[in-house]
Amino acid sequence: MFLVGSVPLLHPEVQTVDEMLDGWRNQQLCRNLAHDTIDARIATVRRFIAHSNEFPWSWTPGIVEEFFADLRGIKGRRQSTVRGYQNALRLFCSYIADPDYGWDRVCEQRFGTHPAQVFFAWNTATHVQDNEQSPEKRPFTKQELQDFLDHADDQVTLIANSNKKGWLPAYRDSVMFKVAYSYGLRFNELRHLQTVDFSRNPHAAEFGRYGAVKVRYGKAKKGSPPKRRTVLTVFDWTPEILADWLAHGQPYIDDSIDLFPSERGSLVAENTLLRRFRRYCNDLGLTDGLDLHSFRRSYITHLIEDGWDAKFVQDQAGHEFASTTSLYTGVASDFRTRTVRRVLDQTIKDALSLGEETS
Structure with a gap:
């Protein structure tokens, strides 16, 4: 963060969000994540901001639930898509809520509040199955x-x-x-x-x-x-x-x-x-x-x-x-x-061979 003396910011909310996303991008680049992955996550954050009309330091669990209820109930997004969005937003909240990055102090100074994690186990989807592809997907005959x-x-x-x-x-x-x-x-x-x-x-x-x-x-x-x-x-x-x-x-x-x-x-x-x-x-x-x-x-x-x-x-x-x-x-x-026929035939053949040996 670079604060220039007492010069006020023209659009502090927008500028703070941009700075947060730039910092988050750097963090993900350090983890060797692909550029496409990072760009998709950042787009998800901006989409959530636009839908909720609230900045990250004002997010609440209620806003989270309203957004994803709209995705599932009205827009019919797939479960894997919903979980991907939630994972991206959870990671972003973990970043801005981490005191090591100092965004809590910046937001307190600028807006009188601080960001917090609002994505929990009780309001997000969990990944419990190895195979989550649509049951419609199949090979050609x-x-x-x-x-x-x-x-x-x-x-x-x-x-x-x-x-x-x-x-x-x-x-x-x-x-x-x-x-x-x-x-x-x-x-x-x-x-x-x-x-x-x-x-x-x-x-x-x-x-x-x-x-x-x-x-x-x-x-x-x-x-x-x-x-x-x-x-x-x-x-x-x-x-x-x-x-x-x-x-x-x-x-x-x-x-x-x-x-x-x-x-x-x-x-x-x-x-x-x-x-x-x-x-x-x-x-x-x-x-x-x-x-x-x-x-x-x-x-x-x-x-x-x-x-x-x-x-x-x-x-x-x-x-x-x-x-x-x-x-x-x-x-x-x-x-x-x-396959079943081959196994059964082999079983019958083995049984007959055993009977001949015992007789």
Whole structure:
């Protein structure tokens, strides 16, 4: 804090809030938190101030409850969203109420009051489940996935044959859908891929230079850089898709090493790919519950259904725990039936063999 003698502040409330947020930003930067995370938290604080029409040193538990009752009851925000807002505001209150930072003394001097923590266990949501994804979210069935990818290819051909612009972005997005499924990638991992990230797998020479991909922007833990991992190629059609894109698609959009550049030379935005994804789903009449992350769910599910080792699938997905991988697995009913039938048949066979031995 820098107080200039007896010069009065023109807008002390607004200036004090700005100073608080600047200090809080510095604190979070020291914790190695991502800039996007910090910006989102600060935006939440400003939104709460605008809604309550009260400054942080005047907040009360009643104001908290009114704000979140509006979010849940009127605007219908999801439980995970509400908890994220509450966590950001709780952390901000802990910062400004900490006497080590001196905001209590500044507010007493300027406004005759001081900030306090107003987010408690009895008026905020708790995180009690490992898996809080919407029950609607699911993987593609194999037939749905085939229909979707075929439709994406058909749209590229349709646009190209009509002599309209846009066949290259449609082609790029079609390849992105296939690569997302081929390696079980999150969107941020997918958009950051570069041509130099692919390498040979000496144990799978048939895949050529596309035997493995180095994922450099995996999901990070708090205060840590993105988690890297190597994902091995498992589908025999993947190298052909990549080779064709690098020969007939990527060089005509941008000459950089980005695998999926946008028309403006930057990385593809999630909303850009999501709009096309939803349009194709609507064209095919696919039910709700599918999103870009469904390619990752499908990859894990289909590998498990096809008999791949569970530990291998876990490593491919980059999950630290097998329980996390199991959350993504939504095996089809016919696979479950086959599994039960196989176990029962083996049990009967063992019983018959034992009976023959004893007789």
